[in-house]
Amino acid sequence: MAISRLRNFSIIAHIDHGKSTLADRLLEYTGALSDREKQDQFLDKMDLERERGITIKAQTVRLNYRADDGNDYVLNLIDTPGHVDFTYEVSRSLAACEGGLLVVDASQGVEAQTLANVYLALDNNLEVFPVLNKIDLPAADPERVIQEIEEIIGIDAHDAVLASAKEGIGTHEILEEIVKKIPAPTGDPSAPLKALLFDSWYDQYQGVIILVRLFEGTLKKGDKIQLMSTNRSYEALKVGVFAPVMLEVPALSAGEVGFVIAGIKDVADAKVGDTVTLLNRQCERALAGFKEVKPMVFSGLYPIDTAQYEQLRDALAKLKLNDSSFSYEPETSVALGFGYRCGFLGLLHMEIIQERLEREFGLDLITTAPTVVYKVHRVTGEVVTIESANLLPEPQFVDYLEEPFILAHIHVPNEFVGGVLALCEEKRGVQREIKYLTPTRVMIIYEMPLNEIVLDFYDKLKSITKGYASLDYEHLDYRRSELVRMNIMINGEVVDALSLIIHRDKAYFRGRDLVSKMKELIPRQMFEVAIQAAIGNKIIARETVKAMRKDVLAKCYGGDITRKRKLLEKQKEGKKRMKNVGNVELPQEAFLAILKVDDK
């Protein structure tokens, strides 16, 4: 296929605006998917994704299309993950394209996430054209949404395609627009190979599969390739495309998109954004924009049933095969036993991993409160990073601490502006800008500490705005902060799983909150139990659970000793499931509830 007949594009859309359904229609229309093969939302492979309507791993598919001009085209649809945690991956997928379809719900209009991804696309010099989806819905208001797109995003939308992916309306027009509006790629097939690795995953039969977009040169089966960030080389054992099933081809050349199987053992060696070249004929410079992705949010995962520890270890290893962006290290907690400290790109990523562990591997887990990565400046001048409050050195060894800040874009109807501003201030935000995108829609931009975001910001934002706000963020920098470690103690013993790093100004309220909640959750023991929140040696909050005084069964049911015994056995069973902190027995449920201290 001549390079002039190639089109590489992505679909940019907010969750629920119909990206996956639209992708299905394009596949069907071009015959890539017969009705028999058709499975709703082909692009989202995992159940979890389908359930949540979001894409976690990018998929890509090649479509053959004969346009109205009579020519045959090859259209490569490159899907992008749809969440703020995966901004870097999105940017690399977009970098593989020349154009993008901006899909906007014709009744809901532009959302913050859409906006963030459109800007990413424009940064990557993509040609973006709008598609209004769901125009069949009674609430559809294309006029208003077109105006919104023009005002907010600043792209021409007067000839936006009106579509309904659900009803199959507008599919043909969209395909024509792709051919007409999106530029063909450029590149010299005879130049040294320069290809962008924009996705990779592990397949248990074939090893790591990488997806590449060739900018220069040609890649044939049997070529010796090299990944430029690691300088490791491999043999291209298989080269092909997804059509949408895997189809081997003799070669891929400049402008094309496809897969390579090269005997790579570990997805961590196939880094998204890396440049693929030939071992013996290397391109001069690697592609710009490569970044090592590092986990930003950490939490401890512990099996509720300690017997599941080995299973948890195996499950984590399996997930890691396919997801190099998350990390795990063994960790021990006095209160929770043996578990793992895991690192994630963000909260959604954390939730996804947790859910997959529970669902696919049948594990019951306790997840400790998420924390971010802090930089500790020791008095010696040495700087260390920590991702658990328990690793914070004693105060006398610490000069100061730094915490990560993010730039948050919050998109909200104007009636909620007051509430959102108050929330951002409460969460130690620094206002950067408030933009009225339209008379009724506002973009609030704040610099905020990530630790406040991972605590409960998102839940609070949702409740304040009745779910109308959307949030997008990018990482900014590390800033010096008045952070302290707050410990929770039960009868004088620190409960390590509940220690946290917190801003000094917040410690008092949070401490009081935690201990009063714990008072409700800790059952009476045979003795009085003191629950305290402390910073260093200073107690900042205290509650007492009075000693249990009465637990007696009076009546004997006509000699029914078996029943009595069963009641006692139940009680004893309950004790077995308790976690011991010092001499205090805590029910598992209490732990779970304390760790989820965010309902208010």
Added chain:
Amino acid sequence: MFTRLYLHIPFCRRKCPYCAFVSQESTAAGLDVYARTLLAEMGLAAHTFTAERPLESVYFGGGTPSLLDPRQIGRILKRAGDLFGLDREAEITLEANPGTVDMERLAAFRSAGVNRLSLGVQSFHDPMLAALGRIHSAAEAREAFRAARMAGFTNIGIDLIHALPEQTLPMWRSELEQALALGPEHISVYGLTVEEGTPFAQRYDVDSPLLPDEDLAVAMFEEADDVLTAAGYEHYEIANYALPGRRSAHNSGYWRRDGYLGLGCGAHSFLRQGYGVRFGNPADLDAYTDAVAQGHLPHGEEQRLTRQDAMAEFMFLGLRMADGIGESGFRQAFGIGLNETFGVALAKLTAQGLLEAAGDRVCLTRRGMLLSNQVFAHFLP
């Protein structure tokens, strides 16, 4: 295999909303059929099980056994004597509810062989009796007690319930005083437990503000202990008080793991065989009646206790009694010392002030009685 006989009468004039016992509203015909079924079951049981010696106690529990015709009681006792032997000194108890008995009827029960009466008084406070759904008033309770005395009963127990909804400590004190005024030989004091599946469970949540809190319930328990002990009663079991020599022999048998045969719908048996065998009859009246009608012993699966099971029972039943358990009794039953078996738990519980040693015996402290479930759980295998 057994020395005691329990007969369950699962009928009441009206079912009380706090009660989780097997019981239903009665009809005369139903009672008659039931009494004959009991006799038939006794006959079947006698083919399979044998008494170790003549019966030492017989207990008619319910339900409201006083709904039975005294002649039916007479027939049952006669039959029991014929089949198993009945000790001349045997304690023969009938549970009776005020409002179902008058002097004449009580006298007839006595002639039939009953020598101990357990009166379900529950309260001397009319609004409380109404709330409990009882069919009698406080005046009727007193009347029933006097009638029993006049009928010749010299061994009468009454039941009282505390920790009732909206009950205060002065109200409870008044209950105790009114009980003492009657001068019964035996007083059972139960704390109300809101049982799952009863109308009370729907009416009162576990943490309902209408129910006395833990501290008040404890104060009521302690008040009963103080007041009744001062009046000369022995607090001989967690929930039971008796004048000297008037402890319930039948109930004490449960705590000592004596063998007993339970007849009737929902009745439970314990046979001394190996480390002991427990089984129960169906709680469903039709299932029970049908089985007996077809000539089968109606009981469900037998549970054969292991040595460990029996040790646990020895502890959690024996410790219910104020006398507690003895080293020698334990060694005799299991051929091993108490401390070798439960030393760690005993030391811990003693240190916590829940158990105390007296000579070669171990017993619950008053605090231990109130926390007895916590204590007992330590002895389960």
